[in-house]
Amino acid sequence: MPINITMPALSPTMEEGNLAKWLVKEGDQVSAGDVIAEIETDKATMEVEAVDEGTVGKIVVPAGTAGVKVNELIAVLLEDGEDASAIDTSGGSAPAEKSGGDKVPAVPESSSAIEVGAKAATDPVPAPKNADGDRIFSSPLARRLAKLNGLDLKALSGSGPHGRIVKRDIEEALAAGTGKAAPAAAEAPKAAAAASAPAAGPSADQVLKLFDKDSYELVPHDGMRKTIAKRLTESKQTIPHFYVSVDCELDALLALRTQLNDAAAKDKEGKPAYKLSVNDMTIKALALALRDVPNANVSWTDENMVMHKHADVGVAVSIPGGLITPIIRRAEEKPLSVISNEMKDYGKRAKERKLKPEEYQGGTTAVSNMGMMGVKNFSAVVNPPHATILAVGAGEKRPVVKNGELAVATVMSVTLSTDHRCVDGALGAELLAAFKGYIENPMSMLV
Amino acid sequence: MKSSTVREALRDAMAEEMRRDPDVFVMGEEVAEYQGAYKITQGLLDEFSAKRVIDTPITEHGFAGLGVGAAMAGLKPIVEFMTFNFAMQAIDQIINSAAKTLYMSGGQMGAPIVFRGPNGAAARVGAQHSQDYASWYAHVPGLKVIQPYSAADAKGLLKAAIRDPNPVIFLENEILYGHSFEVPDMDDFVLPIGKAKVERGGTDVTLVSWGIGMTYTMKAAEELAGMGISAEVINLRTIRPLDIDTVLASVRKTGRIVTIEEAFPMCSVSSEIAYQVQEKAFDYLDAPILRVTGKDVPMPYAANLEKLALPNVGEVIDAVKAVTYTA
Numbered sequence: 110m111p112i113n114i115t116m117p118a119l120s121p122t123m124e125e126g127n128l129a130k131w132l133v134k135e136g137d138q139v140s141a142g143d144v145i146a147e148i149e150t151d152k153a154t155m156e157v158e159a160v161d162e163g164t165v166g167k168i169v170v171p172a173g174t175a176g177v178k179v180n181e182l183i184a185v186l187l188e189d190g191e192d193a194s195a196i197d198t199s200g201g202s203a204p205a206e207k208s209g210g211d212k213v214p215a216v217p218e219s220s221s222a223i224e225v226g227a228k229a230a231t232d233p234v235p236a237p238k239n240a241d242g243d244r245i246f247s248s249p250l251a252r253r254l255a256k257l258n259g260l261d262l263k264a265l266s267g268s269g270p271h272g273r274i275v276k277r278d279i280e281e282a283l284a285a286g287t288g289k290a291a292p293a294a295a296e297a298p299k300a301a302a303a304a305s306a307p308a309a310g311p312s313a314d315q316v317l318k319l320f321d322k323d324s325y326e327l328v329p330h331d332g333m334r335k336t337i338a339k340r341l342t343e344s345k346q347t348i349p350h351f352y353v354s355v356d357c358e359l360d361a362l363l364a365l366r367t368q369l370n371d372a373a374a375k376d377k378e379g380k381p382a383y384k385l386s387v388n389d390m391t392i393k394a395l396a397l398a399l400r401d402v403p404n405a406n407v408s409w410t411d412e413n414m415v416m417h418k419h420a421d422v423g424v425a426v427s428i429p430g431g432l433i434t435p436i437i438r439r440a441e442e443k444p445l446s447v448i449s450n451e452m453k454d455y456g457k458r459a460k461e462r463k464l465k466p467e468e469y470q471g472g473t474t475a476v477s478n479m480g481m482m483g484v485k486n487f488s489a490v491v492n493p494p495h496a497t498i499l500a501v502g503a504g505e506k507r508p509v510v511k512n513g514e515l516a517v518a519t520v521m522s523v524t525l526s527t528d529h530r531c532v533d534g535a536l537g538a539e540l541l542a543a544f545k546g547y548i549e550n551p552m553s554m555l556v
Numbered sequence: 557m558k559s560s561t562v563r564e565a566l567r568d569a570m571a572e573e574m575r576r577d578p579d580v581f582v583m584g585e586e587v588a589e590y591q592g593a594y595k596i597t598q599g600l601l602d603e604f605s606a607k608r609v610i611d612t613p614i615t616e617h618g619f620a621g622l623g624v625g626a627a628m629a630g631l632k633p634i635v636e637f638m639t640f641n642f643a644m645q646a647i648d649q650i651i652n653s654a655a656k657t658l659y660m661s662g663g664q665m666g667a668p669i670v671f672r673g674p675n676g677a678a679a680r681v682g683a684q685h686s687q688d689y690a691s692w693y694a695h696v697p698g699l700k701v702i703q704p705y706s707a708a709d710a711k712g713l714l715k716a717a718i719r720d721p722n723p724v725i726f727l728e729n730e731i732l733y734g735h736s737f738e739v740p741d742m743d744d745f746v747l748p749i750g751k752a753k754v755e756r757g758g759t760d761v762t763l764v765s766w767g768i769g770m771t772y773t774m775k776a777a778e779e780l781a782g783m784g785i786s787a788e789v790i791n792l793r794t795i796r797p798l799d800i801d802t803v804l805a806s807v808r809k810t811g812r813i814v815t816i817e818e819a820f821p822m823c824s825v826s827s828e829i830a831y832q833v834q835e836k837a838f839d840y841l842d843a844p845i846l847r848v849t850g851k852d853v854p855m856p857y858a859a860n861l862e863k864l865a866l867p868n869v870g871e872v873i874d875a876v877k878a879v880t881y882t883a
Contacts, residue, residue, distance in 0.1 A: 250842035276842040
C-alpha cells in the first residue's frame with residue numbers, strides 16, 4: 110500500500126500552512142527522518158521529516174502552494190516493489206482540485222448505462238476536507254438525522270465517496286455516543302471565522318478604488334501578516350484594554366550594566382560570556398515584578414482565572430515582514446546572563462524565521478521595546494493569552510525635580526497595557542510600581 | 557391463479573373486452589388472417605369476424621388516423637402497430653389528433669382509443685427497430701402510457717386501457733410475449749391505470765423499473781439478497797400518470813433509489829423519476845439517485861455490441877452498491 114503523506118499540524122493551533130518548498134522530487138528514495146519539505150506556518154518555516162522509508166511516488170501539492178489544510182494529502186510514498194501505478198488507487202483520496210484531476214475516477218458520461226456519480230466508492234480513506242475549506246459533504250438524509258439527534262457533522266468523518274457523511278456514519282456515531290454537538294465547540298468555529306475576518310471593514314474593492322490603478326502594487330499577505338492581523342484584531346475586539354504609564358530613572362541600572370558587562374568572563378578569543386542590554390534587564394525586572402504581584406500574572410478564560418506559577422515573558426522581535434514574540438520561560442528564575450544569551454539566539458533565529466512554535470506560543474506577559482528607535486512613549490496591544498504587555502520607550506536625559514531642585518536624570522517611560530477583565534487598574538499600577546522598584550534599584554535583581 | 561404467457565394474456569384481455577362491448581374492434585397489419593405478426597390476435601378473427609378484426613394496408617399514418625376518427629365517432633378501436641417503431645409514421649395522428657382532441661374540443665369530443673404493440677429492443681433488428689418510446693409519449697398531456705411487465709399487468713391493464721375514455725399508449729415487449737406469469741383466474745380482472753406495484757419488499761434500496769427493465773431488476777434483487785442487501789422493487793406499470801407516491805413511500809423508507817430501463821438516458825422516464833424524488837423526498841436521500849439505462853447510442857446491429865448497449869444485471873448491482881456505499 111502506498112503511504113499517504115499529509116500536511117502535518119506543526120502546532121496545536123495550526124489549521125493550514127503554506128507548502129514552501131519540496132526538498133525531494135518524484136522518484137527520490139527517502140528514509141525515515143529525512144527532511145522532505147519545508148512548511149511555512151503562521152510565523153515560522155518548519156521542516157517536515159519522512160516517517161517511513163520508500164520512494165516518492167507523487168507530489169500532490171506543489172511547492173509554493175498556500176493555505177494547505179492540515180491533514181490534506183501532499184504526497185504519496187511508495188514502498189519497496191511498488192510502482193507509480195499503485196498510486197491510482199490511493200491517489201483517489203486526494204481532492205481532485207489539488208491533484209490536478211488526473212487519476213481521479215471520472216464520472217461516466219451519459220453514454221454509460223450507470224451514471225454512478227460515486228464510482229470512487231471503493232475509496233476506503235476518508236478524503237480530506239475539500240479545498241474550499243469548511244464544506245462538509247453529507248447526504249440530505251445524514252444531515253436530517255444529525256439535526257434530529259443533535260450531532261455535529263464537523264465531529265464526524267464520512268465513509269462515503271469524497272468523505273461524504275452518510276446515514277451509516279450517523280448510525281455508528283449514535284451507537285458509539287460520539288459526535289454530540291458541544292455548544293462551545295459549535296461556537297468556536299464561528300468565533301474563529303469572525304476573528305479571521307477583520308475585513309468587516311471596507312472590502313478590497315472599496316479600498317482599491319480610492320487610489321489610481323497604477324499608483325500602487327499589491328503584495329499578497331504571507332502567513333505571518335495574516336496571523337498578526339487576525340490575532341490583534343481579535344485582541345482589540347475582545348480584550349478591554351487599560352493603560353498605565355510610569356517614568357523610571359535608569360542611571361543606577363546603566364551603571365550596574367556597565368559594571369556587570371565589564372566583569373564578564375572572556376573566552377580565548379576575548380569574547381565575553383555575556384553582554385547585557387537594557388532590554389534584558391527590563392525582561393528580568395518585569396518577571397520579578399510579576400513574581401511579587403502574582404495576581405497580575407494571569408490569563409483570562411470565560412470560566413476561570415488562570416494563575417500562572419512562573420513569569421514567561423514574550424519579547425516582541427521586529428523582523429522583516431512583521432514581528433514575532435519568542436518567550437523567555439521562567440524569566441524570574443533565570444540569571445541576567447542566561448536571559449541575555451537566550452534573547453540573542455531567539456533574535457537571530459527569528460530573523461531567519463526558524464523559531465519553533467513552542468518557542469513563540471504561550472507566555473504570560475510581553476515586553477515591546479522601541480527605545481532603540483528613539484520612541485519616547487507608546488502603548489502596545491495585549492497579545493492573548495497574556496493579560497499584560499509592557500511598552501518600553503527610550504532612556505533619555507530629562508530634567509527632573511529632586512528634593513525641590515532641578516536635576517538631570519536618564520529617564521525611561523513605560524506603559525503597561527492590561528486586559529481589564531483580569532488585571533484591574535490598581536493591580537496594574539501595583540505591578541508597574543514593583544517594576545519601577547527593580548529598575549531603579551537594580552541590585553535587587555541580582556539577589 | 558393460472559399460468560399464462562403475456563401473449564395469451566393480451567389476447568384474452570382483448571377478447572374479453574370485445575365480448576363485453578360491441579364497440580371495441582381491432583385493426584392493424586396482419587391482425588386478422590395471419591392471426592397477428594406476433595400471434596397476439598390469435599383466434600380473434602374466428603370469434604369476432606372480419607367486421608371487428610380488420611387487416612390494414614401497410615400504412616401506419618392512414619390506419620392510425622382511421623382509428624382516431626372511429627374513436628371520435630364513438631367506437632373503441634384497438635390499433636395494433638406491428639412495432640412501435642413503425643408508429644413514428646403515425647405519431648402526428650397519435651399526438652395531434654388523438655391526444656389533444658378532448659382539450660381542443662372543450663370536452664365535447666374525445667378519442668377512446670388504444671394504440672398497442674411491441675416497443676423497445678427485440679434482438680438483432682438494428683437501430684431503427686429497437687427503440688423504446690415510453691418517454692416520447694409520456695411527454696404529452698392527453699395521453700396515458702402503460703408499459704406492462706407481467707402477464708397479469710398485461711391483461712388487467714389492457715382491459716383498463718380499452719375501457720378508458722382517453723387515448724392510451726400500450727407499450728408491449730416482443731421478448732416478454734413468451735414469458736409466463738401467474739394471472740388471477742377470475743371473470744373480470746381489471747387493474748387500475750396509474751398504480752405501481754411493489755413486486756418485492758426491501759429496506760436498503762428502492763429499485764424502480766417497468767416493462768422489460770423488470771427482468772434485470774428482479775434478478776438483481778435476488779442476487780443482492782444473497783449479498784445481504786435488501787432491495788425493494790417497484791414495478792411502475794403505468795408511466796403516465798406516474799405513481800410517484802408509491803416510489804416516494806419506498807424511498808422514504810430506504811433512502812436510496814436506482815431506476816432501471818432499456819431506453820436512452822437523456823430525458824428518460826428515469827430522469828423524471830429522479831427529478832420528482834429529489835423534489836419531494838430530498839431530506840430522505842442518503843445517496844445520489846442513479847439510473848441504469850440503455851447506452852446513449854443508436855442500437856448496434858452486431859450481437860456483441862447490442863448486448864453491451866442494453867442494461868444488464870451486473871450494472872444494476874453496481875449501481876446499488878454505489879448508492880448503499882458497499883462497493
